Amino acid sequence: MDFLNPSLNSEVIGVVVALGIGLLIGLERERRKGEGPGRSPAGLRTFAAASLAGAISVMIGGKGLLAVVTAGIMVLVAIAYLRSRSDDPGLTSETALILTVLLGGLATQRPVLAAGVAVILAILLAARAALHDFVHKVLSGDEVKDGLIFAAATLVVLPLLPDQPVGPFGALNPRAIWIIVILVMAIGAAGHVSTRLLGAKGGLAISGFASGFVSSTATIGAMGARARKAPELLGAAIAGATLSTVATIVQLFAVLAATSLPTLQSLLVPLLCAGAAATLYGVIFTVKGMRETGTAEFEQGRAFSLPSALLLALTLSGVLLLSASLREAFGEIGLVVSAAVAGLADTHSPAVAAASLAASGKVNSTDAVAPVLAALSTNTLSKIVVGWVSGGRSFALRLIPGLVLVIAAAWAGACLVSIS
Template sequence: MLIDNAHWLNLAVALGIGLLIGAERERSKADGGDRTIAGVRTFTIASLLGAVSTSVNFWLLVVSIICVTVFVATAYFTRRDEDPGLTTEISLVFTVILGGLAMTTASMAASLAVAAAILLAAKEPIHGFVRGVVTKDEMIDFLILAAATLIVLPLVPNALVGPFDAINPRNLWLIVILVMFIGALGHLALRLLGSRTGLPLVGLVSGFISSIATIGAMGARVRKTPDLIGTAVAGATLSSLSTVLQLVMLLAAIHPPTLHALKVPLLFGGLTIALYGLVITLNSFNHQSQELSKPSRSFSVKTALTLALVIAVVLIASAALKAWFGQAGLVVASAVAGLADVHASTISAASLAASNKITAANAAVPILVAFSANALSKVITAAVTGGKVFFQQVTLGLVLQVSAIWLGWWLF
């Protein structure tokens, strides 16, 4: 058998894999004060065993893996009362496989070895995070999100269906996943930042879930504790910045040309509300924020599904009005839907543009109309929940934002 320089390099990678994983296991054995079945020498030899077996014959590698598996199984059952864990045993078998992989795909084998070593070394932080930080509800939410993404999404058809061919089931389900994912990000930010860092940060994070709901919550907080007027207004204002950022994310995912058509108006509106919110926040720093209750769930599946249903209805209505009355019908439908939720109108207009039913420029105006109608709902919410001063300050920010958005559209 001819052995070239590349072959020696692959053997060196296999040697490094065994040394890396073996060194971590040796260190773990020393820290734990126990005697596991394998240390740095055993892991190094196991990796080289896989490499040499692969060089000779593939079936020899299979036999080697089986022999090592029988060995670690026997060792485990003889000392299972002393050490009930299987981490070292599984790692040893995995090291044999990585040694064999190093002879054909050295870069992948090395990357997997580093990842395995990191997982092994991070035992305490990972266990502490899962057992002490993540709640049962959060774990359930993570599993729901994973199932929605990895199991359900591949099964959803990717084709236009329904009246006027207005609905793509796959796109609708992607929206459900996106809403749940954004909710999970907001929940994680609340967990990491804590509500005592101030209502402005909480408002910015919560705005990704629902800006109208955030303004209502801030208004209720002011009714209960009038001294929090400054921080509550800041939180309510910054939730509208989250609305702009969320629209950018949605348009980037659904139809980038529509985002390109709206980049200047969204930039104007985002910067305006950000500056206004920054001024309000700086003025509110002298007020001590009270602790806010944190949601126990990362997101609401019901909310995500309801939004998808609303979007489906808006898609059909928009397509019908567009077919019957042209562009004016689409604008009217977007304005009505925007009173409840700007995202549904944005997604429907962008989806129509993505399916080439309208142009990106024609999709921009309905989105801006829906944004303006949604701002009106926020104003009404502020008036009902927070009182006169809260209403005036929040309304001023919203008026400035909507004016800046339409100014950006008119100029560019």
């Protein structure tokens, strides 16, 4: 019984998927075909037939015959284009017809992939007006340039950089540092998009909190650059920078819970106090920022500042070198000193190290409190430096009290626990 033959069933499935692909794309093109002498030569039936031709050619003669059929379709498309009387010089329908032939051939071997690509193609074809309006009316020239810069930094420069320690004390990792540059640009772009979507009132605060889960230090650098560029957004930028610290506290909760629950219990009150202080300070500046920017209108411009991102990376490189030199000078004289030095660059790594020692029984969970808070304190110093460098004096003088309040609340919570 042939209908039970698996190979026959797969061929039937391939033909059915190919027909569906042709009908799907042809349906969209039929609606834009037009009428009269200027109409497009390809519509619903043509696309369906082209997709079936691709499928049948693969079944009969394999990839070689598919190439011949595709070449024939290309010749017919070229002739039809040259004879066309349409005022639209675009090649969208012609390119879609050639791709439909190839998708029909692909459907006989990988039907799921072919169907998925066909759906994406149909969406792109149907979204013509929206995409054109987005490019011409929504995006600015500077934003397009920024997109190209970001793509080059991510896809061209990053793969070429070595992923190994170099420089004095082996403290610098070029790939890791460049990732910081990319991260700052991405955060700046996220703030730019959020501001465009939500307005200058709340976009920076929301994007600052969300970006803080990636890097609070980088977020502060990006917010400082935004405040320097647009002083009327200073309050909103301060809110985003402060709320990024809330994300740092939340991340500490997560990594400590995954590493050592007793350590998290010992740090619960200090972290809650720090989180509450950061949230309160951030909310105050969010409200203040909304009032300050109530009459401000968003101006199209650059999505991020590449010089600010490079300056931030240079600053963090200096912090890493300082951290390595201090570690070399002091050695391993104590968990608190090493955690404080490591905290200049990152809070979570020394926190995990201290919690791991507690989990292995080498230290008590209460002994891990001071190293974690020391790392949080020195990381606050790094944030202050980055905030001053990226945002200038006006930004830093408003940000520093909030950062100091957060770390003071954490130490106060630790004191309360020790007293009780």
